[in-house]
Amino acid sequence: MSQATTGDTPTTDTTDDIVLDVQDLVVEFGTGRKRVQAVSGVTFQVRRGETLGLVGESGCGKSTSGTALVQVQPATSGSVAYKGQNLTKVSKSELRQLRTKIQMIFQDPISSLNPRRKIKDVVAEPLVIWGRGTKEERDAKVRSMLEAVGIDPDNAGDRRPREFSGGQCQRISIARALMADPDLLICDEPVSALDVSVQAQILNLLADLKAEFDLTVVFIAHDLAVVKNVSDRVAVMYLGKLVEVAGSDDLYREAAHPYTEALLASIPEPDPDHVSTHKPLTGELPSPLDPPSGCRFRTRCPYAQDRCAEEEPPLRDVAPGHQVACHFPVGPIGAARQAATTS
Amino acid sequence: MADDRELADTNAASALLTDRFPGQAATDEVVVAAQSHGVPDDAIGKAPFGFLFWFALTWVAIVLLSALLANFLPLPNPNYQDYNAINQAPSIHHLLGTDDLGRDLLSRLIFGARVSLFVGFFAVIIGLIIGGTLGLVSGYKGGALDISLNAGSFIILAFPAIVALIAITAFWGHSLLKITIILGVATIPLKFRVIRASTMSFGQRDFVVAAKTMGSRTSRILFKEILPNVVPIALTFSLISMAGIIVVEGTLAFLGLSVPLPTSSWGNMIAQGSANGNLGTNPYIMLWPAFAMFLLLWAINLIGDRLRKRFDIREGVL
Numbered sequence: 119m120s121q122a123t124t125g126d127t128p129t130t131d132t133t134d135d136i137v138l139d140v141q142d143l144v145v146e147f148g149t150g151r152k153r154v155q156a157v158s159g160v161t162f163q164v165r166r167g168e169t170l171g172l173v174g175e176s177g178c179g180k181s182t183s184g185t186a187l188v189q190v191q192p193a194t195s196g197s198v199a200y201k202g203q204n205l206t207k208v209s210k211s212e213l214r215q216l217r218t219k220i221q222m223i224f225q226d227p228i229s230s231l232n233p234r235r236k237i238k239d240v241v242a243e244p245l246v247i248w249g250r251g252t253k254e255e256r257d258a259k260v261r262s263m264l265e266a267v268g269i270d271p272d273n274a275g276d277r278r279p280r281e282f283s284g285g286q287c288q289r290i291s292i293a294r295a296l297m298a299d300p301d302l303l304i305c306d307e308p309v310s311a312l313d314v315s316v317q318a319q320i321l322n323l324l325a326d327l328k329a330e331f332d333l334t335v336v337f338i339a340h341d342l343a344v345v346k347n348v349s350d351r352v353a354v355m356y357l358g359k360l361v362e363v364a365g366s367d368d369l370y371r372e373a374a375h376p377y378t379e380a381l382l383a384s385i386p387e388p389d390p391d392h393v394s395t396h397k398p399l400t401g402e403l404p405s406p407l408d409p410p411s412g413c414r415f416r417t418r419c420p421y422a423q424d425r426c427a428e429e430e431p432p433l434r435d436v437a438p439g440h441q442v443a444c445h446f447p448v449g450p451i452g453a454a455r456q457a458a459t460t461s
Numbered sequence: 462m463a464d465d466r467e468l469a470d471t472n473a474a475s476a477l478l479t480d481r482f483p484g485q486a487a488t489d490e491v492v493v494a495a496q497s498h499g500v501p502d503d504a505i506g507k508a509p510f511g512f513l514f515w516f517a518l519t520w521v522a523i524v525l526l527s528a529l530l531a532n533f534l535p536l537p538n539p540n541y542q543d544y545n546a547i548n549q550a551p552s553i554h555h556l557l558g559t560d561d562l563g564r565d566l567l568s569r570l571i572f573g574a575r576v577s578l579f580v581g582f583f584a585v586i587i588g589l590i591i592g593g594t595l596g597l598v599s600g601y602k603g604g605a606l607d608i609s610l611n612a613g614s615f616i617i618l619a620f621p622a623i624v625a626l627i628a629i630t631a632f633w634g635h636s637l638l639k640i641t642i643i644l645g646v647a648t649i650p651l652k653f654r655v656i657r658a659s660t661m662s663f664g665q666r667d668f669v670v671a672a673k674t675m676g677s678r679t680s681r682i683l684f685k686e687i688l689p690n691v692v693p694i695a696l697t698f699s700l701i702s703m704a705g706i707i708v709v710e711g712t713l714a715f716l717g718l719s720v721p722l723p724t725s726s727w728g729n730m731i732a733q734g735s736a737n738g739n740l741g742t743n744p745y746i747m748l749w750p751a752f753a754m755f756l757l758l759w760a761i762n763l764i765g766d767r768l769r770k771r772f773d774i775r776e777g778v779l
Contacts, residue, residue, distance in 0.1 A: 188674045214676045222674050224667040232668045234689040244675045291671070298675050 137302055137334045138164040138187065138220075142196035145179070145186050154406050156182040158358040159196065161433065164302070169328070169335040171349030171366070173342055173381070177403055179358040180338045181225075184306045187336065188220050189213060200302070218244065221295035225307035227287035231279035237264075237290055238275035244298035259297065266330070267293045267323060285316035289323065296331060303328070304336045309344065321348060343385050346370060351439075354378050357414045358406055360433055364440040374436055374447035376419050413445070421446055514767045517760035524757055528574040539568040540723045548743040558745045560733065569725040570749050576719070576726035577754070580641050581707040585699045587645025592652025593695055597683055599653070600660030611657070614650035622647055623712065630718045637720050640713065644706050655698050656691060663690045693769070700765035704758045711754060727754045 145157040157179040164170045174180045185191040187198055189205045198205045200216055208216065224230040231240055238260050239246075245256045264271040267289040279287055288308060295303060305324065309317040325348065328335055339345050345352055345366075352369045354362045354377065362375040373379045383396035401418045404410055410417050416426040425445050433443040436451045447455060527534065543563035551558045557566040599607045629643055663669070664687060672682050713719040714728020722729060727750040734740060734747025 185670065190670050190673050214678075217674050218676045220674065222671065224670070226667060230667040230671060232666075232686050232690070235685075243672070243677075247676050247681065294671065294675075 135166050136163045137166050137201060138336070139199040139202075140183075140187070140196070141199070143183065143186060143193055143198060144195045145182050145191055146194040152407075155194075155358055155409070156406060157186060158406075158409070160355070160358075160360050161196075162353055162360065162363060164334055164336060166334055167332070168350040169337055169348055171345035171352040172336060172338045172355060173340060173345050173352060174355035175340060175403060177406075178355045179406075180340075180355050181306050183355070184222065184304050184336070184338050187304055188217050188222060218248070218298045219300050220302045220304060221298050221300040223288070223291055223295055223303065223305040223308045225311055227284045227291060227311060228279065230291045231287055233279055236276055236278060237269075237282075238271070240279070241290065241294050241297055243294065260293075263293045263297055264290075266296075266327065268319075269293065283316075284312050285320060288312065288320050292320075292323065292327065296327065300333065302334045302336065304338070306338045307340065308337075310339065310341065317344070324348070342381055354381065357403060357409055359414055360441075360443065361415065362440075362442045362444075363433070364437075364442075368437070368440050372437075372440075372450045374440065374442040374449050374451040375415075375444045376421055376448050377415050379448050413443075421448065510767055510771070513763060517763045520756055520760045521764065524574050524753070525578060527571045528578050531571050531575060534571070536568040536571065537565045539564060539572040539725055541565070550745065557749050558743070560746045561737065561739055561743060566745060566749055569730060570727075570753060573725040573727045573730055573750060574753070576637060576714075576724070577707045577710060577728075577757070579637060580644060580710045580719075581703045583641045584645035584648060584706045585703045587642065588648035588652045588702070589695060589699055591646075592649040593656045595649075596653040596656030596658075597660050597687065597691065600657035601664045601679070601683060601687065603661075607657075610653065614653050617650045618654075623709070626709065626713060627716065627718060630713060635713070635718050635721065637724075640710065640719055644709060647709075648702055648706065651702065652695075652698070656695055659691050659694045660687055663687050697765050697769040700761055700768070704761040704765075707754065707758060707761075727751075 140160060140162050143157055143160045144155065147154045147156055160179075160183060162170070172180050172183065182191060186193050189198065193206050197207070200220060203212075203216060205213060205216060231237075238257070241260045241263060242256050245251055245259065250256070251259065260275070261271040264274060269286060269289050274282070274286075274290075279290070282290065303324075308324070309320050312320060321344070324335070327333065335348075337345060337348050349366045352364060352366050353360050354369075354375065356377050362369065362373065362378045364374075369378065370382065373382055380396065380399045384398065397420060399418050404414070404417055410427070412428050412430050413419070413422070413426040414430075416422040419426065423446065429445070431443045431445045433441050436442050436447060436455070440451070442451070446452065541564065543559065545563070546554070546559050547563045548561055549559040557570060559565055560569070595610055599610045626643060626647060630640065633639055633643070669682060669686055672686050677686070710719055710726070711728035711731065714726045715732040717729070717732065719728055720726050730750040731747050731754075734744070734750070739746050
């Protein structure tokens with residue numbers, strides 16, 4: 119099914135192996151004439167056990183995509199299938215059940231925890247909602263989970279969120295998410311509100327827990343340096359659309375989309391003698407109320423040509439496991455294609 | 462205790478770092494960086510209530526108790542007219558004096574407090590239960606329900622309340638119960654708007670999204686996640702609006718549109734004190750209820766304000 123629509127996924131995955139299958143996801147806000155498309159037709163798959171990084175600048179629709187994956191933000195059209203079950207079509211009670219398998223970690227650690235509730239109640243909540251276990255069993259599980267995320271349950275249990283730092287709150291959020299026994303963890307910029315020293319701790323914790331609890335992760339971030347370290351594959355988003363999807367190493371070695379190229383060039387180099395050869399991007403992200411015709415990136419693209427304004431480039435395969443939505447790809451892939459067409 | 466926790470956390474953090482980067486021992490900087498994340502306990506101190514708060518609370522308690530126990534206090538009948546003791550100044554027989562019909566002013570003041578407090582309390586309850594529930598559901602659910610309820614509240618609020626109240630009491634009558642219901646219903650739009658606004662702000666927090674992904678039903682989200690955050694705001698606002706209701710009841714009584722005479726209320730006592738040249742001959746008739754009402758309103762407002770400060774939610778120091 120997914121093979122038919124994308125048409126060109128070269129891997130031999132069976133559908134069993136795909137935990138999350140997103141097809142033509144569109145999310146619109148507002149009604150009538152004031153309609154904004156935050157996500158306009160995004161298609162990707164997440165395979166069991168992998169970490170998919172979703173990057174893009176602020177306002178490109180990556181966080182909206184994240185909430186649409188659990189259908190907290192309902193999809194306007196398209197589908198989100200978790201292990202073959204389309205979350206946009208299932209009944210309310212089925213959605214309630216299925217959602218527990220997909221948990222989220224949020225950007226703002228303070229806002230993720232109810233300021234009025236004790237930590238042990240916050241963490242036990244998934245068990246209480248579903249009536250799992252006795253009081254003693256729940257307490258024991260809360261304790262072991264808090265220990266697993268590096269929070270001392272004896273001291274923390276009866277405290278309220280305001281008594282913890284951002285990093286500690288994020289650990290507690292992770293503990294709560296894991297209590298629901300999820301398969302898929304959607305991390306929506308989980309470290310961008312934290313100090314750099316704490317960022318590393320949380321990222322390491324996530325990596326440990328991913329292995330321990332056999333998780334699949336969608337990691338949403340604007341920081342390519344962070345995504346590079348945690349992701350197996352990276353999807354780059356621009357103005358509500360995916361522009362490039364590739365394995366993490368492939369993307370960093372041979373970015374084919376001019377936008378990805380620009381993002382990579384903007385990663386700060388620790389070398390003071392380093393001179394960037396890439397021209398920085400100019401201009402602002404166009405308004406999603408009135409996106410540019412053709413390729414959405416063309417207004418800021420240094421290589422834009424007439425064709426880019428007329429024809430929207432589809433996301434197509436340029437190398438095994440490497441998809442790009444560009445008429446004129448750059449980098450080694452672009453050079454190879456150009457050589458092929460001229461000869 | 463907090464130090465232990467921070468230390469434990471710090472040790473865990475540095476252990477984690479050494480674990481991950483074996484070549485790089487956990488340096489003091491790392492430890493310090495991790496420690497500086499702890500929140501000192503004294504940052505979570507509570508705002509002191511202060512002397513005025515306790516004074517105000519005492520006044521409210523005195524008014525409340527004497528109104529509740531009025532029947533058991535050694536007071537003369539508030540409606541008994543003693544023509545041998547007209548317009549008397551305060552004395553040992555009549556502690557606050559008598560009015561132009563020879564009625565004991567202390568007795569009338571205390572029985573009048575019953576009206577003010579009854580109307581103030583129950584009108585707030587009516588407004589809070591109906592307006593609060595509507596605000597909670599409307600603010601969380603949004604959509605067409607929210608738009609129509611919101612528009613309705615604006616229409617009612619745009620109407621000059623006191624004129625509407627006078628018209629309604631004139632048509633429907635003005636027993637104590639009817640006045641309470643009318644004033645209670647009149648405060649629904651304001652209660653609705655306050656509760657709706659704070660529900661909306663809490664309903665968009667990430668912890669509500671988290672509750673949804675965990676499979677919480679809407680009722681559980683409303684009661685467990687949102688309501689506990691909205692209640693302190695609702696209580697404070699209720700106290701302050703109670704003061705407003707007492708004033709409006711007084712205004713209606715002054716106009717003769719509250720509880721029918723001879724039942725005393727602070728409002729009709731003030732009206733009586735200003736009528737028939739009483740203000741010149743016997744200022745006490747107006748003085749006592751005006752003073753009592755002023756002090757009660759001040760006390761309620763102050764208590765509400767201090768409680769708001771005390772229950773103000775601090776959300777960490779990040």
